[in-house]
Amino acid sequence: MAGARRNLLRTVFGASLLATLAPFLSWGGFLFRPEAKGERIRQRIINLKDFPVNSKYTFPFPATGDPMVDSDPFRQYILVHLPSGDLRAFSKVCIHLWCLYDYIPEKREFQCPCHGSVYNADTGVAVRGPAAFQPYPTNTLPELVLEVDGDGTVYATGLKGRVGYGREYRAETAWLQQRQSTAPNTPVKAYAPFRDLLTPQETLDLIQKNGLQVVKWYGYFDKSAREREWLTGETTADITNATRIYAVDVSATPERLLKLADLPQVITLMPRQ
Ligand code: FES
Numbered sequence: 001m002a003g004a005r006r007n008l009l010r011t012v013f014g015a016s017l018l019a020t021l022a023p024f025l026s027w028g029g030f031l032f033r034p035e036a037k038g039e040r041i042r043q044r045i046i047n048l049k050d051f052p053v054n055s056k057y058t059f060p061f062p063a064t065g066d067p068m069v070d071s072d073p074f075r076q077y078i079l080v081h082l083p084s085g086d087l088r089a090f091s092k093v094c095i096h097l098w099c100l101y102d103y104i105p106e107k108r109e110f111q112c113p114c115h116g117s118v119y120n121a122d123t124g125v126a127v128r129g130p131a132a133f134q135p136y137p138t139n140t141l142p143e144l145v146l147e148v149d150g151d152g153t154v155y156a157t158g159l160k161g162r163v164g165y166g167r168e169y170r171a172e173t174a175w176l177q178q179r180q181s182t183a184p185n186t187p188v189k190a191y192a193p194f195r196d197l198l199t200p201q202e203t204l205d206l207i208q209k210n211g212l213q214v215v216k217w218y219g220y221f222d223k224s225a226r227e228r229e230w231l232t233g234e235t236t237a238d239i240t241n242a243t244r245i246y247a248v249d250v251s252a253t254p255e256r257l258l259k260l261a262d263l264p265q266v267i268t269l270m271p272r273q
Contacts (some may be wrong), residue, residue: 036055041157044078046151048152053081056103058092058115059154061144073100074163077144078099078153080121083108089144089156089161090124095130098164099234126169138166160264187251189215189272194265197244202265204239208261212250215272219245 002082034144041062051057060070070077076092080103081148090110093129099114103121110119119131125223126132130224131139143163148154161167178189198206216233222243227236231245239245248271252260261269 008096022201034096042147042148043156045146045154045156048148048154048200051079051081051154053085054083054105054108055236057081061089069109073098076100077156078103078110079144079146082122084122086122087146087154088121088124090141091143091159091161093132094131094163094205095126095138095141095164095166123169125169127217134166136166137161137168140167140169142167142181150181152264158264168267173258173269176254176257176261180258186253187213188257189249190250190257190269190273191247191249192260192261192269193218193247193267194245195267196265198265200239200242200245203245203248205264206263207248210252210263211256212248212260214248214254215251216249217242217245218247218249219243 004095045059046057056247060075061077071216077089078092092100094112094117096117099112101110101112104111109121117126117131120127124143126139142163144156144157146165214235215229217237217239219231219242222227
């Protein structure tokens with residue numbers, strides 16, 4: 001009982017603090033995005049034998065081992081073993097005003113104690129309360145990418161979305177799906193802006209892994225602290241010395257482009273002539 005009261009106080013205190021600080025915080029520095037640094041994380045969470053269906057487990061990600069750092073609300077995630085048998089792990093920070101919500105097993109949904117936002121536990125999409133009225137993608141909880149090995153051990157390997165902000169879960173790819181059904185073997189040109197500015201090597205890896213042909217690069221060289229030179233955009237440009245690449249025009253079959261649109265590095269795909 002005392003423990004429950006302490007947890008409640010901690011949640012309410014954390015929530016009030018976050019709500020009070022929210023307008024003053026720097027979004028860019030505060031919101032945690034491990035993939036932005038290109039880090040590959042594979043963090044063990046739990047084994048399924050200790051995690052029955054319709055139960056929840058809260059943990060820090062990425063864990064540092066330092067209790068002070070790991071208790072930061074912006075590192076808290078909730079793993080849920082859904083009644084369907086599927087696993088989901090979402091950031092615990094409510095995307096309305098940053099309170100910490102919880103999983104309610106009887107209702108099989110997430111509920112936020114502050115203003116009543118309710119999230120679907122399968123998708124992380126807000127279905128009731130103020131968060132449900134926020135525009136896409138700020139109505140959807142950031143989600144961890146999970147892996148389960150042969151022993152039933154669950155790992156978190158990355159984050160989709162931005163903690164406290166939301167998550168894009170669909171790209172605007174109706175035009176590509178249409179090409180896929182009418183001319184699946186004909187290459188299509190598309191403009192692909194990146195969520196984070198990539199290094200040349202990260203860009204080349206992404207192109208190579210996905211079997212894409214580059215038509216144009218978009219990026220820049222930092223000539224000095226004040227002087228920047230923009231890439232010409234031609235395929236033949238040498239990008240190896242570029243400081244950052246922010247987009248590419250690529251050519252590939254609709255099937256490959258649809259896969260590209262699903263990658264966390266890609267914001268969307270737009271048709272090019
Ligand atoms: S902070 Fe969660 S509903 Fe307002």
